[in-house]
Amino acid sequence: MAYKLTVNGKSQTVDVPGEMPLLWVLRDVLNMKGTKFGCGIGACGACTVHVGNKAVRACQTPISTVNAEVKTIEGLSADGSHPLQKAWLEVDVPQCGYCQAGQLMSAAALLASKPKPTDSDIAAAMSGNVCRCGTYLRIREAIHLAANGRKS
Amino acid sequence: MKNMKTKQLDRRSFIKVSALAGGGMLIAFYTENGLLAQQRGPAPAPTPINPNTYIKVLPDNTFTIVSKNPETGQGIRNSLPMIIADEFDVDWKQVKIEQADRDDKYGRDMGAPTVGQIEGGSTATPQNYQPMRNVGATARAMMVAAAAKQWNVPASEVTTGSGIVTHTPTKRTATYASLAQTALAMPVPELSSVKLKDPKDFKIIGKPTPGVDNFAIVTGKPSFSIDVNPPGMLHAVYEKCPVFGGKAVSANLDEIKKLPGVKHAFIVPASPDPTPAPAGAPPAPNVRWASGVAIVADNWWLANNARKSLKPVWDEGPVASQSSAGYLAQAKQLSSTQASQTPAGGTPRSAKEGDAEAAFKTAAKIVEAEYAFPLLSHAPLEPQNSTAHYKDGKLEIWSPSQIPQIANAAVPAGIQNSDVTFHLVRAGGGFGRRLVSEYDIEVSKIARLVTDERAKQGLPSVPVKLLWTREDDIHHDNYRPAGFHYFKAGLDASGKLIAFRDYVASHGTTSVIPANEFPRGFVANFWVSEGQITPYGIPTGALRAPSTNGVSFVMQSFIDEIAVEAGKDPLQYRLDLLANPLVPAPPASPNSFGAPFNAQRAIGVLEAVRDMSGWKNRDKLPKGTGLGTAFQFAHSGYVAYVVEAAVTADKKLKVNKAWAAIDIGSQIVNPSEAVNLVQGGFIEAMSHMMAWEITIDRGRVVQNNFSQYQPTRMSQAPPSIEVKFLKTDFTPTGLGEPSLPPAVPAISNAIFAATGIRIRSLPLGSQGYRWT
Numbered sequence: 001m002a003y004k005l006t007v008n009g010k011s012q013t014v015d016v017p018g019e020m021p022l023l024w025v026l027r028d029v030l031n032m033k034g035t036k037f038g039c040g041i042g043a044c045g046a047c048t049v050h051v052g053n054k055a056v057r058a059c060q061t062p063i064s065t066v067n068a069e070v071k072t073i074e075g076l077s078a079d080g081s082h083p084l085q086k087a088w089l090e091v092d093v094p095q096c097g098y099c100q101a102g103q104l105m106s107a108a109a110l111l112a113s114k115p116k117p118t119d120s121d122i123a124a125a126m127s128g129n130v131c132r133c134g135t136y137l138r139i140r141e142a143i144h145l146a147a148n149g150r151k152s
Numbered sequence: 153m154k155n156m157k158t159k160q161l162d163r164r165s166f167i168k169v170s171a172l173a174g175g176g177m178l179i180a181f182y183t184e185n186g187l188l189a190q191q192r193g194p195a196p197a198p199t200p201i202n203p204n205t206y207i208k209v210l211p212d213n214t215f216t217i218v219s220k221n222p223e224t225g226q227g228i229r230n231s232l233p234m235i236i237a238d239e240f241d242v243d244w245k246q247v248k249i250e251q252a253d254r255d256d257k258y259g260r261d262m263g264a265p266t267v268g269q270i271e272g273g274s275t276a277t278p279q280n281y282q283p284m285r286n287v288g289a290t291a292r293a294m295m296v297a298a299a300a301k302q303w304n305v306p307a308s309e310v311t312t313g314s315g316i317v318t319h320t321p322t323k324r325t326a327t328y329a330s331l332a333q334t335a336l337a338m339p340v341p342e343l344s345s346v347k348l349k350d351p352k353d354f355k356i357i358g359k360p361t362p363g364v365d366n367f368a369i370v371t372g373k374p375s376f377s378i379d380v381n382p383p384g385m386l387h388a389v390y391e392k393c394p395v396f397g398g399k400a401v402s403a404n405l406d407e408i409k410k411l412p413g414v415k416h417a418f419i420v421p422a423s424p425d426p427t428p429a430p431a432g433a434p435p436a437p438n439v440r441w442a443s444g445v446a447i448v449a450d451n452w453w454l455a456n457n458a459r460k461s462l463k464p465v466w467d468e469g470p471v472a473s474q475s476s477a478g479y480l481a482q483a484k485q486l487s488s489t490q491a492s493q494t495p496a497g498g499t500p501r502s503a504k505e506g507d508a509e510a511a512f513k514t515a516a517k518i519v520e521a522e523y524a525f526p527l528l529s530h531a532p533l534e535p536q537n538s539t540a541h542y543k544d545g546k547l548e549i550w551s552p553s554q555i556p557q558i559a560n561a562a563v564p565a566g567i568q569n570s571d572v573t574f575h576l577v578r579a580g581g582g583f584g585r586r587l588v589s590e591y592d593i594e595v596s597k598i599a600r601l602v603t604d605e606r607a608k609q610g611l612p613s614v615p616v617k618l619l620w621t622r623e624d625d626i627h628h629d630n631y632r633p634a635g636f637h638y639f640k641a642g643l644d645a646s647g648k649l650i651a652f653r654d655y656v657a658s659h660g661t662t663s664v665i666p667a668n669e670f671p672r673g674f675v676a677n678f679w680v681s682e683g684q685i686t687p688y689g690i691p692t693g694a695l696r697a698p699s700t701n702g703v704s705f706v707m708q709s710f711i712d713e714i715a716v717e718a719g720k721d722p723l724q725y726r727l728d729l730l731a732n733p734l735v736p737a738p739p740a741s742p743n744s745f746g747a748p749f750n751a752q753r754a755i756g757v758l759e760a761v762r763d764m765s766g767w768k769n770r771d772k773l774p775k776g777t778g779l780g781t782a783f784q785f786a787h788s789g790y791v792a793y794v795v796e797a798a799v800t801a802d803k804k805l806k807v808n809k810a811w812a813a814i815d816i817g818s819q820i821v822n823p824s825e826a827v828n829l830v831q832g833g834f835i836e837a838m839s840h841m842m843a844w845e846i847t848i849d850r851g852r853v854v855q856n857n858f859s860q861y862q863p864t865r866m867s868q869a870p871p872s873i874e875v876k877f878l879k880t881d882f883t884p885t886g887l888g889e890p891s892l893p894p895a896v897p898a899i900s901n902a903i904f905a906a907t908g909i910r911i912r913s914l915p916l917g918s919q920g921y922r923w924t
Binding site for chain 2: 021027033035046074076077094097122123126130133
């Protein structure tokens with residue numbers, strides 16, 4: 001069945017089963033590889049994208065339920081100019097880097113609703129995103145840097 | 153190639169210089185790392201030269217440096233090129249990194265147990281630090297010589313910096329690029345004449361340098377193996393028997409093939425048993441694969457969705473009668489007799505010094521304890537995957553392997569090594585999981601079968617990506633071996649440790665027997681032996697810091713118990729033991745890679761972490777809060793932790809703070825990555841502590857996904873993990889592994905300090921503990 005959706009401001013039509021998760025529509029149909037597969041059950045956050053400004057797990061979002069604009073890591077900014085991307089670069093957050101697209105999308109949703117988050121706001125908003133390499137201290141530092149221009 | 157010349161620099165290194173099309177030059181090196189040189193023995197280095205490291209000097213005076221090792225998040229794409237760039241004396245911003253493919257030139261030959269392209273064992277820095285310095289410095293010397301010739305001045309009047317040569321007296325300058333033609337026409341310098349930088353003049357080595365792939369990562373550019381997407385690619389899933397060693401007998405393939413998007417479905421028979429290598433030859437490559445059912449479809453979700461309708465019939469085989477409960481029962485039974493059944497081979501698996509039994513009889517105090525740690529899965533965040541294209545008798549493969557020379561993709565495809573092109577792609581975490589890359593073997597087999605089926609239908613070949621689910625990854629790992637330790641210690645009236653006994657119920661050759669661990673060498677009567685749990689059908693392998701990742705927990709926790717029983721400060725008790733070796737240590741060689749345990753370095757990190765953490769004021773902490781310590785010698789490095797933990801009456805645990813003191817020699821190549829790795833090692837240890845456990849029921853893994861195998865989360869991460877590197881006179885060694893092991897006992901010893909409850913088995917989650 002054909003579904004219309006807007007991804008990063010661009011209109012797209014995809015002909016896929018309605019239960020196909022947004023994650024696989026993005027990765028295998030629209031060929032946008034930035035959003036990652038980690039667990040397939042919404043337990044790791046690697047596939048976090050925004051649907052209508054809310055952070056959702058794309059692996060748990062059937063395409064038939066997508067009723068608002070989708071934003072992915074590719075749409076956060078292509079040139080790395082989003083304050084969170086700049087902070088991630090300055091703090092040198094990544095180790096393997098696989099989770100970081102999802103981390104950035106969760107952090108972007110957090111800052112959109114709470115421009116000056118506390119450590120406990122960050123813990124609450126980011127605990128659905130696993131970093132297997134354990135870069136949490138730097139993620140926290142980078143979110144503070146993006147929010148306040150300071151690292152903590 | 154025009155202007156090409158080759159020169160032998162020393163017995164193990166060569167240089168080849170050639171012009172680049174469009175201007176500029178290529179300076180290529182063959183350098184053999186120390187371990188390979190040792191393994192090769194007297195054999196000459198290969199000719200003709202097949203360079204394995206190179207610098208391209210481009211006409212715009214920028215430089216491309218090849219990075220040969222697999223990148224899984226340890227930062228090697230930064231650190232090895234940083235070493236070259238610093239000695240070459242260019243600016244880091246002038247450098248671009250190029251990932252090398254797998255090539256036999258990096259190792260002796262296929263199937264060699266130790267190879268030149270490996271992410272494992274924290275070996276890259278110690279093996280490559282000196283060769284990479286030589287590479288950069290030799291290339292710099294060529295630029296200096298070219299400028300001196302061009303200007304007809306003595307080389308001693310010429311300096312370099314930022315890829316520019318300057319004649320100091322006249323202030324004349326020339327870029328490296330402009331000197332390329334002159335350099336090409338000149339003799340290559342003798343390595344013995346090449347001067348390395350004084351480390352105080354390093355401009356890149358030792359400076360925090362962000363990851364070279366960070367921009368691609370934060371903007372979502374395809375960077376990982378899972379992102380590989382050659383034109384026309386199909387997507388595969390591969391269902392294997394949930395019981396280890398089980399085989400696929402049949403499946404409803406006709407039904408599966410009718411499902412939406414499914415293009416191929418077939419049973420892959422198990423690999424034939426490998427033929428043993430002839431005497432004296434290198435071990436046969438690991439080319440075993442498990443039988444299973446492959447489904448290949450237009451996209452991965454369709455392939456995986458079809459899997460829900462799959463009705464495979466398995467021959468589960470003999471492992472189906474085994475379980476974790478059975479292994480534990482056998483361990484207990486073995487411990488009651490302490491029958492020794494030490495298998496041959498591998499690291500020392502038993503040790504007996506003095507007479508522990510006799511000493512126990514004279515001891516003023518006996519301390520006994522049983523310890524256990526479970527099987528662990530690696531769970532890197534990027535599930536296992538690999539992409540292959542079999543076409544016209546050749547195979548092209550894109551893989552996240554940590555050790556591409558080992559998993560021989562040629563064999564399952566039925567071709568020769570020389571017909572395989574193997575691209576190494578950034579991996580979303582390794583942790584040792586990708587030291588076994590059976591997914592490369594599986595995808596090669598599947599790609600061959602897909603091409604063969606399509607040929608029969610008159611269709612062209614296509615690439616195939618195999619992607620495992622998270623469940624596949626947890627169910628089909630090579631697990632960190634479990635351990636069952638039965639300890640006994642004897643103390644004299646002063647609290648001094650006079651006898652130490654560890655009986656280990658082990659399984660297979662990968663089980664860890666701490667026969668050479670501290671306190672060996674510091675206690676007069678020391679006895680470690682093992683008994684084998686058998687049969688044991690679970691595949692085991694290396695997880696980050698193999699051996700010490702489990703053994704540090706049991707040894708450093710039991711030492712802590714002994715100190716407490718002796719009525720001593722646990723940190724000082726360790727220092728006192730270390731200060732009194734049975735035989736005085738010989739003078740330490742500055743070459744620390746692979747060197748034996750050096751008590752002075754262990755004392756150094758323990759004293760440093762004591763002073764950083766305010767250890768002496770630990771009695772002033774509030775009730776329910778305590779400091780714990782542990783140290784470990786692992787992979788040539790020395791790490792000591794102090795952890796502050798708070799525990800409530802209902803077993804809610806919080807790590808308030810951690811301090812690490814680390815000695816990995818004279819130079820940290822990239823301090824930013826180094827601190828990140830240590831903090832990450834600590835965070836991983838928290839996963840080991842609280843929630844990670846693989847259990848076996850009827851020969852299959854019980855846990856399915858992260859919901860039953862919870863990694864540490866942001867809310868549990870301590871506010872601070874303070875890291876201090878001690879700068880010592882030893883050669884630099886690796887850091888990927890050493891930071892993890894002692895973090896586990898430091899936390900469990902802090903729990904004891906906070907509560908008086910001794911943690912003797914892991915994980916804590918199965919004992920009622922939760923993170924706050």
